[in-house]
Amino acid sequence: MPAPVSSRSRRxxxxxxxxxxxxxxxxxxxxxxxxxQKVREAAARMSCQNNLKQMGLAIHNxxxxxxxxxxxxxxxTPPYGTGNGWGSAWTVFILPNMEQxxxxxxxxxxxxxxxxxxxxxxxxxxxxxxxxxxxxxSSPIGDVxxxxxxxxxxxxxxxxxxxxxxxGLITGYTESRFFTNSGSAGCCSxxxxxxxxxxxxxxxxxxxxxxxxxxxxxxxxxxxxNDFLVTANGSKVSWGTGxxxxxxxxxxxxxxxxxxxxxxxxxxxxxxxIRYRINQKTGWVDPPGDxxxxxxxxxxxxxxxxNSAHTGGVNxxxxxxxxxxxxxxxxxxxxxQLATRDDGIPxxxx
Numbered sequence: 001m002p003a004p005v006s007s008r009s010r011r012x013x014x015x016x017x018x019x020x021x022x023x024x025x026x027x028x029x030x031x032x033x034x035x036x037q038k039v040r041e042a043a044a045r046m047s048c049q050n051n052l053k054q055m056g057l058a059i060h061n062x063x064x065x066x067x068x069x070x071x072x073x074x075x076x077t078p079p080y081g082t083g084n085g086w087g088s089a090w091t092v093f094i095l096p097n098m099e100q101x102x103x104x105x106x107x108x109x110x111x112x113x114x115x116x117x118x119x120x121x122x123x124x125x126x127x128x129x130x131x132x133x134x135x136x137x138s139s140p141i142g143d144v145x146x147x148x149x150x151x152x153x154x155x156x157x158x159x160x161x162x163x164x165x166x167x168g169l170i171t172g173y174t175e176s177r178f179f180t181n182s183g184s185a186g187c188c189s190x191x192x193x194x195x196x197x198x199x200x201x202x203x204x205x206x207x208x209x210x211x212x213x214x215x216x217x218x219x220x221x222x223x224x225x226n227d228f229l230v231t232a233n234g235s236k237v238s239w240g241t242g243x244x245x246x247x248x249x250x251x252x253x254x255x256x257x258x259x260x261x262x263x264x265x266x267x268x269x270x271x272x273x274i275r276y277r278i279n280q281k282t283g284w285v286d287p288p289g290d291x292x293x294x295x296x297x298x299x300x301x302x303x304x305x306x307n308s309a310h311t312g313g314v315n316x317x318x319x320x321x322x323x324x325x326x327x328x329x330x331x332x333x334x335x336x337q338l339a340t341r342d343d344g345i346p347x348x349x350x
Contacts (some may be wrong), residue, residue, distance in 0.1 A: 191295020
């Protein structure tokens, strides 16, 4: 006689049980995502630090070969070319030490290498080229910008040489090495350009590492400028000295800021002068900004603050080749000291 068939059937999940399972899964994902994001940002921050270390090695190699640090940016005059005009920046001068010697050898520096006749050739050479070490992986502002010379894609530069600080930030110290311009709000006055740092504009001052009076371990060479700023009406703007025209353009004179005075176009591409606290991103004048009074604008603000998308601060390359993380809470006076090569005042809260 066959065994009786059980009348019990398998019970399926009820709707409530299914919703509970989905809710548990959602909670677990919610707990996991922040951890994944933290790991991803930690990796990006380490990659950014490595970029700065590579720049540090290149700058030190340049120094060993030439006996002085590279200019932050200069017109095309010796030892960086001939013909004047808007010249190139430190980002160009260290190319042979960044494994980019083939590109560098194709550049011309015969007048306007950053903006002008030579720049047309240089933008063609650099068209669509990617220099990974000039891009921070955490940055949301994009990697390329249209070339004003031939319409091709030119890479942006997410890093900025720190040329000094404005006067009045360091108690007991007067900074007189600067050019200023209080001209138009938009292009092309720039703000206040200092020559009190290490990678200074022009060639009148050629600094060796042993001329950094406060010591190389107390001197910032390069930091970050690669996140959005937010203006008063809520506009998100990617204002930075390596954003508008890309990574090559530098400075339009061979003079190094010194003694004060109005130079009439104190824009320093690929360079910044400390005037505001780290990651001061909000409340700026609506586009095009205020070049003349604030030095924060699109074309191009010499005083755009150091900024990044890293949580809580920016990475910075020091004169001794080390890379440190500078937190938003760093006092502006201490930041100004780190930007100034010879203020002679002991650092606090570094």
